[in-house]
Amino acid sequence: MKVFNFQVVAVAAYRTFSSNGVAKPSAWALTNLKTKSNREVEQCRSRNLPMSKIEWGEEQKHVLSAISEGKSVFITGSAGTGKTLLLEETIKFLNRLHTPSGVYVTASTGIAACALKGQTLHSFAGIGIVGGDNDDDDPQNLLERVLSNKGACKRWRKVQALVIDEISMVSAKLFDNLDYVARRVKGVNEKTWGGIQLVVSGDFFQLPPVTNRGRNCKVVKYAFEAKCWNNSFDLQLELKRVFRQSDYGLTRLLEGVRRGESDPQDLEFLEHLCLGNDECDYDPSVVQLFPLNKDVEKVNEERLRSLQKDVVVYRAVDSGKGHWKRQLSCGIAPDEISLCEGARVMLVKNLDTEHGLVNGATGVVVGFSWSSVKREDLDGICNDNVLPMVKFDSGQFMTVKPATWHVMDGYKVVACRKQIPLILAWAMSIHKCQGMTLDRIHTDLSRAFGCGMVYVALSRVRTLEGLHLSALSRSKIKVDQKVSRFYRSLAEKGEKVMIVDESTKKVPPLSILKKSE
Numbered sequence: 001m002k003v004f005n006f007q008v009v010a011v012a013a014y015r016t017f018s019s020n021g022v023a024k025p026s027a028w029a030l031t032n033l034k035t036k037s038n039r040e041v042e043q044c045r046s047r048n049l050p051m052s053k054i055e056w057g058e059e060q061k062h063v064l065s066a067i068s069e070g071k072s073v074f075i076t077g078s079a080g081t082g083k084t085l086l087l088e089e090t091i092k093f094l095n096r097l098h099t100p101s102g103v104y105v106t107a108s109t110g111i112a113a114c115a116l117k118g119q120t121l122h123s124f125a126g127i128g129i130v131g132g133d134n135d136d137d138d139p140q141n142l143l144e145r146v147l148s149n150k151g152a153c154k155r156w157r158k159v160q161a162l163v164i165d166e167i168s169m170v171s172a173k174l175f176d177n178l179d180y181v182a183r184r185v186k187g188v189n190e191k192t193w194g195g196i197q198l199v200v201s202g203d204f205f206q207l208p209p210v211t212n213r214g215r216n217c218k219v220v221k222y223a224f225e226a227k228c229w230n231n232s233f234d235l236q237l238e239l240k241r242v243f244r245q246s247d248y249g250l251t252r253l254l255e256g257v258r259r260g261e262s263d264p265q266d267l268e269f270l271e272h273l274c275l276g277n278d279e280c281d282y283d284p285s286v287v288q289l290f291p292l293n294k295d296v297e298k299v300n301e302e303r304l305r306s307l308q309k310d311v312v313v314y315r316a317v318d319s320g321k322g323h324w325k326r327q328l329s330c331g332i333a334p335d336e337i338s339l340c341e342g343a344r345v346m347l348v349k350n351l352d353t354e355h356g357l358v359n360g361a362t363g364v365v366v367g368f369s370w371s372s373v374k375r376e377d378l379d380g381i382c383n384d385n386v387l388p389m390v391k392f393d394s395g396q397f398m399t400v401k402p403a404t405w406h407v408m409d410g411y412k413v414v415a416c417r418k419q420i421p422l423i424l425a426w427a428m429s430i431h432k433c434q435g436m437t438l439d440r441i442h443t444d445l446s447r448a449f450g451c452g453m454v455y456v457a458l459s460r461v462r463t464l465e466g467l468h469l470s471a472l473s474r475s476k477i478k479v480d481q482k483v484s485r486f487y488r489s490l491a492e493k494g495e496k497v498m499i500v501d502e503s504t505k506k507v508p509p510l511s512i513l514k515k516s517e
């Protein structure tokens with residue numbers, strides 16, 4: 001039997017069930033027990049339960065053991081293979097290995113950095129803003145800029161382990177430049193990255209570097225093209241087991257889109273999914289994903305206005321100095337959010353995972369509460385002194401209080417934002433949702449651009465039921481051939497592992513790389 005035959009039937013049945021535009025869970029839902037364990041993991045995560053309760057996959061264990069031996073590791077894999085979860089555990093290992101003051105956690109984007117309680121790679125390095133012209137700077141210029149920045153120098157001298165998440169958005173030039181800076185500031189010129197233990201994670205099939213992102217994949221120079229890339233790692237490993245989706249057909253379909261090697265039947269299936277999905281436009285509980293920010297803002301503003309209700313404005317209250325404070329605006333918590341009764345919202349913090357109130361949970365504002373507000377809770381955030389009451393799609397009600405986001409410089413809090421942990425959720429950009437797990441999305445991918453965008457959008461959902469697609473043309477599934485070649489070179493090694501010659505820390509040509517024992 002062909003893998004998707006039953007799914008076509010399932011989706012057709014699903015449409016019947018959803019004829020009023022609201023998707024309903026069904027007995028044959030394309031989920032299985034693994035999804036449950038996936039949710040249990042989320043509970044451990046937000047309640048800070050020991051990760052020992054998590055059953056790590058073999059590949060994940062392999063990574064953790066290499067890291068505990070002080071090895072530099074590049075962790076890659078499809079969306080949902082647990083890269084971020086593994087990084088969270090890795091950070092604990094690194095803290096034990098080096099003490100927290102020597103461990104710096106960074107990511108190429110503010111959203112990813114905040115999710116890991118870290119800072120952007122740019123702010124760690126002391127090199128200006130993400131995606132700025134500095135990325136293409138001459139390494140010597142960059143070094144001088146770092147040397148004139150006391151804080152940055154201190155960080156470079158102290159760092160013993162550096163974590164970088166969402167590496168797909170870091171350019172080759174920046175990666176090489178940072179290696180140069182690390183060697184010089186640490187005074188260990190002969191060692192790649194001056195001997196720092198690197199833990200880098202990301203998927204190059206997802207969104208490419210910010211500076212070069214655009215319609216033309218060819219202009220992108222990825223971090224793996226950096227001269228120092230292969231010398232930077234003892235181990236490069238592609239995680240294969242997907243945890244976000246548990247349905248084999250769906251993971252296979254997504255993997256095909258990711259690599260640009262889709263089975264024609266899978267593409268037909270996707271096109272088939274587009275038929276008659278316009279009704280989702282009217283289902284506010286499905287998050288609409290758009291390639292462009294301006295469409296997101298337009299939809300959210302229009303929907304809010306169309307409710308014709310009085311709005312309550314919540315403004316973020318930030319503390320911290322200069323650029324640290326500015327980094328807070330790059331995170332997921334909004335500078336300002338207007339809410340009114342009937343507004344569709346999404347939680348951007350884990351609040352109560354046992355009851356499904358997790359980062360990404362969606363619901364509707366059903367009113368505002370005066371009674372449960374303490375004045376100090378809302379000081380400066382809301383002049384009306386009220387808190388939004390939200391009915392979540394899981395059925396839970398909650399009066400949502402302000403939450404706090406921190407920017408960390410190593411183990412020190414250097415900036416802090418207090419804000420209501422909600423964003424408007426009728427629509428969201430594909431760029432913003434990279435890294436998120438969403439229950440139900442609706443997307444029109446006919447205007448997707450650049451490499452990886454279709455894949456990032458589709459791979460957010462856990463189940464096929466959660467995917468509402470209204471347009472997709474095959475030509476929008478774009479994959480950069482350089483990325484494909486890079487992954488083939490990892491796979492050619494059979495065990496997806498490349499071992500660096502320890503004595504010289506130099507990588508032999510790919511053809512003679514050794515396999516792990």
Ligand SMILES: Nc1ncnc2c1ncn2[C@@H]1O[C@H](COP(=O)(O)OP(=O)(O)OP(=O)(O)O)[C@@H](O)[C@H]1O
Pocket residue numbers: 037038039041042054055056057060077078079080081082083084085086203243244434435436437
């Ligand atoms: N060992 C595991 N057991 C059960 N669930 C897991 C495991 N590892 C990860 N997960 C769950 O799988 C989901 C996806 O994980 P995560 O967000 O870490 O993936 P990712 O590879 O970072 O995805 P993306 O590339 O989209 O950012 C999460 O809900 C996470 O809790």
